[in-house]
Amino acid sequence: MIKTDALIIGAGPTGLFCAHQLGIIGLKCEIVDNLDKIGGQCIELYPDKPIYDIPAIPQCTGEELTNNLIEQIKPFNINFHLSDRVQEIKKEKENWRVKTLKGKEFLTPNIVIAGGVGSFEPRKFPTKSTDKFDGKTVLYSIKDKTIFKDKSVVIFGGGDSALDWAIELSKSSKVTLIHRRDEFRGAQSSVDKVKELQKNNKLEIFTKYSMKDVKGNGKLESVEIKDDDGNSKLISADYVLGFFGLIMQLGPILDWGLNIDKKTIPVNTETFETNKQGIFAIGDICTYPGKLKLILSGFHEGALAARGCFKYARPDEKLRFEFTTTSKAVQNRLGLKND
Amino acid sequence: MAKITYIEHGGQKHEIDVANGLTVMEGAVQNDIPGIDADCGGSMACATCHVYVKEDWFPKLPNKENGEDDMLDQAYEPKANSRLSCQITVSDELNGLVVHLPEKQV
Numbered sequence: 036m037i038k039t040d041a042l043i044i045g046a047g048p049t050g051l052f053c054a055h056q057l058g059i060i061g062l063k064c065e066i067v068d069n070l071d072k073i074g075g076q077c078i079e080l081y082p083d084k085p086i087y088d089i090p091a092i093p094q095c096t097g098e099e100l101t102n103n104l105i106e107q108i109k110p111f112n113i114n115f116h117l118s119d120r121v122q123e124i125k126k127e128k129e130n131w132r133v134k135t136l137k138g139k140e141f142l143t144p145n146i147v148i149a150g151g152v153g154s155f156e157p158r159k160f161p162t163k164s165t166d167k168f169d170g171k172t173v174l175y176s177i178k179d180k181t182i183f184k185d186k187s188v189v190i191f192g193g194g195d196s197a198l199d200w201a202i203e204l205s206k207s208s209k210v211t212l213i214h215r216r217d218e219f220r221g222a223q224s225s226v227d228k229v230k231e232l233q234k235n236n237k238l239e240i241f242t243k244y245s246m247k248d249v250k251g252n253g254k255l256e257s258v259e260i261k262d263d264d265g266n267s268k269l270i271s272a273d274y275v276l277g278f279f280g281l282i283m284q285l286g287p288i289l290d291w292g293l294n295i296d297k298k299t300i301p302v303n304t305e306t307f308e309t310n311k312q313g314i315f316a317i318g319d320i321c322t323y324p325g326k327l328k329l330i331l332s333g334f335h336e337g338a339l340a341a342r343g344c345f346k347y348a349r350p351d352e353k354l355r356f357e358f359t360t361t362s363k364a365v366q367n368r369l370g371l372k373n374d
Numbered sequence: 375m376a377k378i379t380y381i382e383h384g385g386q387k388h389e390i391d392v393a394n395g396l397t398v399m400e401g402a403v404q405n406d407i408p409g410i411d412a413d414c415g416g417s418m419a420c421a422t423c424h425v426y427v428k429e430d431w432f433p434k435l436p437n438k439e440n441g442e443d444d445m446l447d448q449a450y451e452p453k454a455n456s457r458l459s460c461q462i463t464v465s466d467e468l469n470g471l472v473v474h475l476p477e478k479q480v
C-alpha cells in the first residue's frame with residue numbers, strides 16, 4: 036500500500052500542474068491514468084495540433100505542452116501509475132483508501148480528480164451480438180499477434196491502427212479490411228501499401244460497408260456487413276478487430292457518491308473541493324458558475340486545489356504563501372542550490 | 375435566427391430557436407436537449423455531437439471541413455447523412471433545419 040499526501044486521477048495538463056503546485060507547497064503525490072502515456076487529451080487527441088492560448092506561450096502542440104509540464108515537475112520525482120484506473124474509494128478515518136483496477140492500493144487524505152471528460156476506452160461495435168465474443172475473438176486492441184497466424188481476420192476501421200494491423204497481419208493471416216467510406220484517414224503511405232496488397236491478392240478490402248452482425252454458435256464463424264442501401268455480405272472470420280478510436284467515459288467516478296451535473300462535478304471555487312471532504316475536482320471535469328474548459332483554467336484550479344489539500348495532509352501546520360522567486364524553502368523543493 | 379428541430383432517437387421532437395453564429399451543437403446543449411454529449415466542447419476532437427441531417431437538408435449545408443469525416447468514422451453508427459453538429463454554424467438560411475439524434479453517442 037502506498038501512503039501519499041494526495042492522489043491525482045488523470046495525467047493531463049491539469050493533473051500535471053496540480054502535482055507541481057503540490058510539490059511547491061511540500062506535499063507528495065502519486066498520479067494514476069488509464070492511458071499508457073502521460074498527457075491526457077493533449078497527447079491522445081491532438082498531439083500535433085497547435086494550441087494558441089497557453090499564457091506566455093504563443094504557440095505549442097499538445098505534445099510540447101505535455102513534455103514541458105513533465106520537465107517542470109521533474110524536481111518532485113512523482114510516481115506515475117499508467118494503464119491503470121482508480122476503481123474504488125473508501126473513507127477510513129482521516130484518509131481515503133483507494134484501489135485500482137490492477138490491484139494497487141493507496142492511503143491518502145486527498146484525492147484530486149483531474150479526469151478530463153473521463154477515461155479513454157476503445158469505441159466498440161454498436162451491435163449487441165458482438166458482446167458475447169468481446170475479449171475473445173472480437174477485439175479492440177492487440178496484445179499478442181501470434182494468435183492470428185493462419186486465421187481469417189476481419190478488420191474494421193479507416194485510421195492508422197486499422198491500416199497498420201491490416202498490413203502486419205496480412206503476412207500470416209487472411210485479412211479483410213472494412214471501412215465505411217472510400218477514403219482512409221491513415222497515413223498515405225499505409226493507404227498505398229494496403230491498396231498494393233489488395234492488388235496482389237494479399238488482402239481484401241470492402242469500403243462503404245459497416246458491421247451488421249456476427250454469427251457463430253459459441254465460436255465466431257462469420258461477420259455480416261451491410262452497405263448504405265441495405266445490401267449485405269457474409270465473410271467468414273475467426274477474429275474480428277474494431278479500430279474506431281477512443282471514447283471517454285466517467286466510469287467508476289459515478290459510483291463514489293459525488294454530485295454529478297451533466298457528466299461534470301460541481302465544486303466550490305475556493306478550494307475546488309467536491310461535496311465529499313478531501314475529494315477535489317479540477318480541469319474539464321469540474322463545473323462552477325463561469326467555468327471555462329480551457330487548459331489555463333485547469334492550471335488555476337490545480338493551484339487552488341493543492342492549497343485545499345494542505346489542511347488535510349498537514350492538519351497541524353499552517354500554510355504560508357511563498358513565491359518561487361524568493362522563498363528558500365520552495366527553491367529547495369525545486370532542487371535549486373542556494374548560496 | 376433559425377428554427378431547428380431536433381428529433382430524439384425515440385421520436386421526441388424539440389423545436390428550438392437558435393441564434394445566428396451558434397452551432398447546432400450549442401443550440402442543443404444550451405437548451406438541455408438529451409442526446410448530444412459534445413464531450414470535447416466543439417473542437418472536432420470527439421464524435422459525441424453526431425447527428426443525422428434530414429435528407430433534403432443535407433446538401434444545403436456548408437460542406438464538411440477537413441477532418442470532420444475522420445471524426446465521423448469514430449461516431450456511433452455513422453451514415454451517409456451524418457454530421458458533427460458542432461461544425462454546423464447557424465444562420466437564417468438554416469431556418470427549418472431538421473436533425474435526427476442517434477440512439478446514443480458513445
